[in-house]
Amino acid sequence: MTARTLYDKLWDDHVVRTEADGTALLYIDRHLVHEVTSPQAFEGLRMAGRKPWRTDSVLAVPDHNVPTTDRRAGIADPVSRLQVETLDTNCVEFGLTEFDMSDVRQGIVHVIGPEQGATLPGMTVVCGDSHTSTHGAFGALAFGIGTSEVEHVLATQCLLQKKSKSMLVSVDGRVSNGVTAKDIMLAIIGEIGTAGGTGHAIEFGGDAIRALSMEGRMTVCNMAIEAGARAGMVAVDATTIGYIKNRPYAPQGEMLARAIESWQQLHSDADAIFDKVVHIDAAAIKPQVTWGTSPEMVAAIDAAVPDPEQEHDHVKADGMRKALAYMGLTAGEPINQIAVDKVFIGSCTNSRIEDLRAAAHVVKGRKVADRVSLAMVVPGSGLVKRQAEEEGLDQIFLQAGFEWREPGCSMCLAMNADRLEAGERCASTSNRNFEGRQGQGGRTHLLSPAMAAAAAVTGHFVDVHELITES
């Protein structure tokens, strides 16, 4: 048999049929649903008199609109409330499992899938959300879909797909102290650009990726979409299997043993050929901070804001000028002298327990700087929150002057009450720094949880390494 990539294997296992032009009908094992991209899909089902094909494949959760403050009073904004209630009623009507707002298991859809063991190696996982790529960390084929496709999966358990090209991003060697999965991924995007992976499914490999925990791998795969790829993935190994054991939705006992045997195949064959291969030197990666309005506009903490006049590509240079104007920055400004107004630690990129531990480690015994008007931690799920509280992390944050919130998407996209005001500058562990993403006129800088924590306690961007070695 010819050598296959991990992507080939996952793809082949799910093809139900193929059209003459290569369009495949692909079977979907897990369908995650949230409140924003599903109402029109359910409405479509209802209007056509259709039923979900396989209700047990669906796990639904409200996350984008939910308040992160005390929830007992419900959602104040009537439009948000209607959307969340619509999800509740749709799940009841169609017989789907939902972790509603009062459930301790509620959280960001991409955090709870893996946490529950609902995301497993070898699966196809879809969700009406571009960061579904997160789940690829488990050796799964996971990608975001639009609302019409949500309806299509609900009704048929399948999707019409054209196979993407394959790309290997190999991060070779070891990263230095203080450099995290987030820095690796921002560095990759800085290198290949936000369209670098367009039309491709990216497999992340190399020693630096193998050395990451599952949390770290999820952070990397999460932002595959920011590199233009619909899907990102990492081969299965002992780290993967160790994470899955004893999760509520994961197979147990005899069945788990059988599953593990089959999961051992979920890696690219040694001589498999990729359409594109990129090598990144892990040792050269420094803590990263974005300076512009696209994730590829990123620089190392010890660098300066780049100069559009030095850029030869006129379209790019123009984009840089617009970004600098929006961000209120000038070329040549050192990144570590940029002061911040708000700090957000959360989102499906960086709100898992390991992220909170990393941030707490930096914050411990320090205070949020005076100039920072709001520093908030939003755990990715109710269970992450509980775990952090058991470890005393909430106290570390609270004593330093952080706010400790209820789980949800929160200021990652500011659909709820958490947002930036025009002109405010935010150190954010989320994944998108687009204009207005965190509130109209708001200025977002993406970085790791440890780096965000460092910015919170100093009031400006700073190499976290300086703070960790001090302590």
Added chain:
Amino acid sequence: MQAFTEHRGIVAPLDRPNVDTDAIIPKQYLKSIKRSGFGPNAFDDWRYLDAGAPDIKNSMRRLNPEFILNQPPYDRATILLARENFGCGSSREHAVWALTDFGFRAVIAPSFADIFFNNSFKNGLLPIALDAATIDGLFARVKQEQGLEFTVDLASQRVIVGDETYRFEIDAFKKHCLLNGLDDIGLTLEHADQIKAYEQQRRLQAPWLF
């Protein structure tokens, strides 16, 4: 779905790369549980000078005169000319609904983000990828001749600009569905037996997935 065969219309040049879906339709409008009515808020942050929200009447807001889609005749444009990586960002189909609700039937750019590209076809919006040099030339022409119209002919896969024609590629299956305005779900359900057969065999191989 609305079929797409041939379309002629005014082309609006939106000269910036990486136009993301947050820019096409900002998040505050995603709270709607409907598919329609997003047009007045397409490119909201660029189009208006003051902030918008679902409960604010758009007619009461100040339009940004600098923004291309506020300048006649581009307020009647039905074809959008854009730069690379158009539609990047979130999976929100609302971005496509906003463009079609505004009146767009086609977007022409050097490249598109994958999810946006797929979403477009489900709503009768035709995304056309042409090489960057051609796009550069088209921008120059469109900026020179205000209100210039293009014709897009899906059957022959051509964009016609005056005497020039540009051929574009498209998957045969997507083209067929778009030309005939076919409903994907109905088509897939014709293969229900095959889906069931797949499930049966898969259940034996990997029972933990069921």
